[in-house]
Amino acid sequence: MSLSFHKMHANGDDFVIVDLRNSSNPITNVLARRMGDRNLGIGFNQLAVMLKCDDAAAQVLFWNADGSPLEVCGSATRGVAARLMGESNKASVVLRTERGLHTCERTATGAITVSMGEPHCGWSDIPLARDLDTTVLPLEGMPAACSMGNPHCTYFVDDLAALDIASIGPGIETHALFPLKTNVHFVQIINRRQIRLRIWERGGGIPQGSGSCACGAVVNGIRRGLLDECVEVACDGGNVTVQWTGAGQVLLTGPVEATFSGTFTHS
Template identity: 80%
Template sequence: MPLSFHKMHANGDDFVIVDARNSVNPVTSAIARRMGDRNRGVGFNQLAVLLDCDDAAARLVFWNADGSPLDACGSATRGAADRLMREANSTSIVLRTNRGLLTCERTSTGAISVNMGAPLFGWSDVPLAQELDTTVLPLEGDPAACSMGNPHCTYFVDDLRAIDIATIGPAIETNPLFPLKTNVHFVQIVDRQHIRLRIWERGGGIPLGSGSCCCGAVVNGIRRGLLDDSVEVECDGGSVTVQWDGVGAVFLTGPAEAIFSGTIADGLLKA
């Protein structure tokens, strides 16, 4: 049976949503990988599956394009919230992910704001392979680490143009210090309320943006005393705002836009 999907993007960070409410979840790791192929499938950075949920509008399950699962995706969460708020004719909705219940709201400008939950800093929460202070890791460049439901490693650099992300990114992603691999951020601070961010995404490569990476980068910058509690994050594809008071939940605000809807042919699903 063909599988319906919706393609969306958030500042160029593209993702696919499969609505599997009122049905059995049709997506497996293999199907996610086939759909994520930009030459033979639909292509995306992440896939979000909407499932029935007793205590929220829907439960979200996320996949990377390589077929690996993940617990958090700020861009796809915004996209799912946008669709479900339009469906319910509402400006607020609650979604469940492996991070817990996330409240999402539409702002007066039409952007989607998501409570992404509180960051985690324990070495076993990131996780790291050994007990270390996550504020400054013993790697060249002295990065910081945290978890937003997925692992993040943040470098603060003077000039993003001097960073060979395609070479450095995968080497850090697969460093033995990160047993589940890691997202890698390269941050250039414009001022205390504005950063430029480029990303090597775990299981994905170099995206135009990433909601959870924006959150992780700002959180690590605040922990280092480099940033204020509300920061504009400028990625290759556009900007979002990240707010964190240093104690509680992280709030991510930015756009999400529909691109097209379609169906995946039966043959691809059975390949």
């Protein structure tokens, strides 16, 4: 069987889109892992599968490269929105994910803004293994935690360059405090409207960027009183903007680009 796909990236955070609105969905954890293999498959940080939907332009399901599912991906959601806007010649579109409905709009500069949903900050919603104050966790470095549909743990540090993310990240991702594992952020605050972010991604390693991680990092920074309501987030691959008033929807704005299209053959 063959699957047509489109490879895209958002500031180097690469993802693959498969449009199954007019066909059945063959994607399983095993197939997603095969497709995500950078040596034997297509290679991606996330896979986004578009399905037919009655109350939105499409329902979108997501997988990490290791085959594990996730509720939402900010980068791939922007990519799906960009494709559907181009298809319909409209400047906005509504998508459905496991988090609910997301309004997506193209800005005057060509970037895509996505309403990413409300963050969840209760210990059981993230989830944590026990009832704790999620603004200051009892771990070395005193990180904060929240959920954007996937768990996020944010450390605020003085010098990102001094950290070995590849060595530190896996132990935090799999810490017993996070029963579903967690994305891990390391944030250096430039000022109240600018941060530098590096990421250890749950199920993915070190990406060039991540939309949901940028959102989670800013939400945790605002909750700690360190950041304003609109923050420019500089990741390894480029910048996005995150807006949150302290309540309601988080807005994520950033660019997406097409890389190539092809066909993946599987048995």
